[in-house]
Amino acid sequence: MPLSPRSEPALAARLPERAGVGLKLDHVKQILEEKSEIGFFEVHPENYMGAGGPPHHYLSAIRERYPLSLHGVGLSIGGAGRLDGAHLQKLRALLDRYQPQSFSEHLAWSTHEGHFLNDLLPLPYTQETLRLVAAHVEEAQERLGRKILIENPSTYVAFSASDMDEVDFLAELAGRTGCGLLLDVNNVYVSATNHAYSPEAYLDRFPVHLVGEIHLAGHAVDEDESGAPLLVDTHDRSVTDAVWTLYERVIARVGPVPTLVEWDSELPDWPVLAAEAARAEAILFSAGEGRDARRAAS
Amino acid sequence: MRAAPLPELQAGFAAALFDPDLPAPAGLTPTPGRNGPDGKRFSVYRNNVVVSLSRALRDAYPALRRMLGDEFFAAMADVYVRRHPPKRPVLLDYGAELPEFLETFAPARRHPYLPDVARLERARLRAYHAADARPFTLAGLAALPEEALGALRLQPHPATQLLISRYPVVTVWSMNAGLTEPAPVDFSRREAALVTRPGLEVETRRLRPGGADFSQALLAGARLGEAAEAAAGKAGFDLAANLADALGAGAFLPPPAAFPPIPPEKRG
Numbered sequence: 326m327p328l329s330p331r332s333e334p335a336l337a338a339r340l341p342e343r344a345g346v347g348l349k350l351d352h353v354k355q356i357l358e359e360k361s362e363i364g365f366f367e368v369h370p371e372n373y374m375g376a377g378g379p380p381h382h383y384l385s386a387i388r389e390r391y392p393l394s395l396h397g398v399g400l401s402i403g404g405a406g407r408l409d410g411a412h413l414q415k416l417r418a419l420l421d422r423y424q425p426q427s428f429s430e431h432l433a434w435s436t437h438e439g440h441f442l443n444d445l446l447p448l449p450y451t452q453e454t455l456r457l458v459a460a461h462v463e464e465a466q467e468r469l470g471r472k473i474l475i476e477n478p479s480t481y482v483a484f485s486a487s488d489m490d491e492v493d494f495l496a497e498l499a500g501r502t503g504c505g506l507l508l509d510v511n512n513v514y515v516s517a518t519n520h521a522y523s524p525e526a527y528l529d530r531f532p533v534h535l536v537g538e539i540h541l542a543g544h545a546v547d548e549d550e551s552g553a554p555l556l557v558d559t560h561d562r563s564v565t566d567a568v569w570t571l572y573e574r575v576i577a578r579v580g581p582v583p584t585l586v587e588w589d590s591e592l593p594d595w596p597v598l599a600a601e602a603a604r605a606e607a608i609l610f611s612a613g614e615g616r617d618a619r620r621a622a623s
Numbered sequence: 624m625r626a627a628p629l630p631e632l633q634a635g636f637a638a639a640l641f642d643p644d645l646p647a648p649a650g651l652t653p654t655p656g657r658n659g660p661d662g663k664r665f666s667v668y669r670n671n672v673v674v675s676l677s678r679a680l681r682d683a684y685p686a687l688r689r690m691l692g693d694e695f696f697a698a699m700a701d702v703y704v705r706r707h708p709p710k711r712p713v714l715l716d717y718g719a720e721l722p723e724f725l726e727t728f729a730p731a732r733r734h735p736y737l738p739d740v741a742r743l744e745r746a747r748l749r750a751y752h753a754a755d756a757r758p759f760t761l762a763g764l765a766a767l768p769e770e771a772l773g774a775l776r777l778q779p780h781p782a783t784q785l786l787i788s789r790y791p792v793v794t795v796w797s798m799n800a801g802l803t804e805p806a807p808v809d810f811s812r813r814e815a816a817l818v819t820r821p822g823l824e825v826e827t828r829r830l831r832p833g834g835a836d837f838s839q840a841l842l843a844g845a846r847l848g849e850a851a852e853a854a855a856g857k858a859g860f861d862l863a864a865n866l867a868d869a870l871g872a873g874a875f876l877p878p879p880a881a882f883p884p885i886p887p888e889k890r891g
Contacts, residue, residue, distance in 0.1 A: 374713045375752030376781070379823050382755075399712025405630035412712055437637035441709040443679075444671040446636065449650070453629055481667040484632070485652045519664070549663040557667055590678070 332390050340426045342581035344606035351381045352595040362576035365392035367585050370419045371399045394427040402461045403434035413468045427509045429474035449484035450494040460544045462502040474537045476507035479515040479558035496532045510572045516557040533579040542587040558588040576612040626753030632648035640672050669837035676704040680718045684744050736790035743796050746784040746818040750825045758821040773848030777875040782820035785838050793829035821873025828872045832861030
């Protein structure tokens with residue numbers, strides 16, 4: 326099915342320095358009808374690997390009007406086995422068809438010996454892992470014909486084998502492969518709380534010049550057997566104040582970056598999600614004005 | 624102690640994810656500030672895997688879930704997910720073995736029609752994701768020369784599936800999909816369903832008498848005349864009504880140009 330001519334924002338080469346939201350088919354009719362003012366949309370490509378039907382129909386309609394990001398959850402970049410060639414081929418076909426402005430994946434693994442575990446599982450940060458992940462990122466970039474972004478994970482356990490810090494690991498990965506980074510501020514907060522380190526210190530060291538996109542999401546609060554806080558990255562509620570504060574800190578440091586609000590289960594009505602995006606965009610725009618004012622003054 | 628290489632570490636991690644009787648895998652550091660095991664922290668991953676896959680099943684089988692109730696469905700999904708973990712990173716067809724699983728799942732055996740309700744929901748999901756194509760319409764059929772109809776072979780639409788059941792599968796499904804009012808069901812009634820998707824909406828048709836044989840023959844590549852013959856023995860078989868059902872649902876593709884439509888001025 327040939328696409329109709331795309332709108333001007335949809336034709337942009339990169340994601341705009343605006344807020345976007347994860348696209349849900351529950352919301353799509355309302356979005357198209359009211360022509361929602363959203364900077365871009367993001368989808369999991371794995372949900373669009375059927376032959377046809379409503380998913381492709383609506384994604385095509387969205388793509389004609391908005392910039393798009395494909396955010397993979399199934400490549401298992403950190404898996405000890407080989408990358409799934411058939412999956413790479415399907416990803417390439419979707420990239421060719423929809424021409425998204427961005428493609429990203431996770432610093433995680435999710436397949437093991439022919440089984441898909443459907444979660445983003447943690448990695449020990451070692452030279453061995455770095456060599457493996459770098460080789461997989463290079464292979465993926467070659468097969469997909471583009472630079473990809475790699476996202477920092479939310480983690481609940483850590484490995485005694487780790488001898489590198491996560492920030493250094495990601496910076497080194499980007500240095501070796503040329504990939505960009507996706508900075509999930511909620512994941513930083515969740516992991517930092519779970520492993521008792523400072524999220525501010527993590528963010529202040531993060532190589533923000535490599536960040537092509539930021540993610541925000543909600544998390545659940547629990548505690549472990551010892552009563553220590555245990556945060557779970559659930560994407561089922563609004564972004565917490567602590568994460569908004571960290572986000573403002575990042576934006577103040579780096580300036581406007583395309584920012585996505587993720588909400589994947591217990592979906593709210595569309596206006597609630599749109600309001601979350603508007604809140605992120607207000608922070609982005611104030612940073613943009615600050616930057617422009619500084620440029621004008623210098 | 625030397626750390627395990629990555630393949631070994633991931634093998635232990637993956638095994639412990641699906642088996643709640645195994646301890647958390649070796650090689651995890653204790654939570655900062657304490658020395659106990661990382662049971663609950665590792666359990667977040669166990670929980671994520673099972674809950675996310677159960678949710679995928681729940682979304683794929685809404686009528687079945689309504690019939691079984693949330694609690695029973697969740698317990699069944701928990702067993703299914705451990706026995707049939709997904710093999711691919713695309714979950715659009717996850718849960719395809721659920722109908723066969725239900726046949727052997729002892730707590731569900733009292734309701735022998737459940738597997739067929741699951742088969743109908745699976746057919747609908749496959750139709751939802753099937754390739755798009757414009758269907759052959761009744762108007763298209765009417766435009767063909769009458770003498771050509773008996774020899775006509777119809778190609779099924781990519782979304783079309785036929786389910787022949789020993790139970791009133793469409794009646795039970797539509798009540799539990801909230802499409803028809805609940806009413807007493809005669810479980811000795813047999814029903815066949817024709818499922819397809821001519822546009823954006825999935826169609827589910829309960830076939831009339833003889834419709835199962837007729838559609839089955841057509842889908843197997845029989846000519847229209849042969850399919851009518853195959854169903855002719857069934858009591859109450861009405862060719863025109865069955866053809867109207869199949870084409871009305873959008874179950875077939877337009878025939879190739881071997882039968883060009885007659886221009887309107889030459890008709891009649």
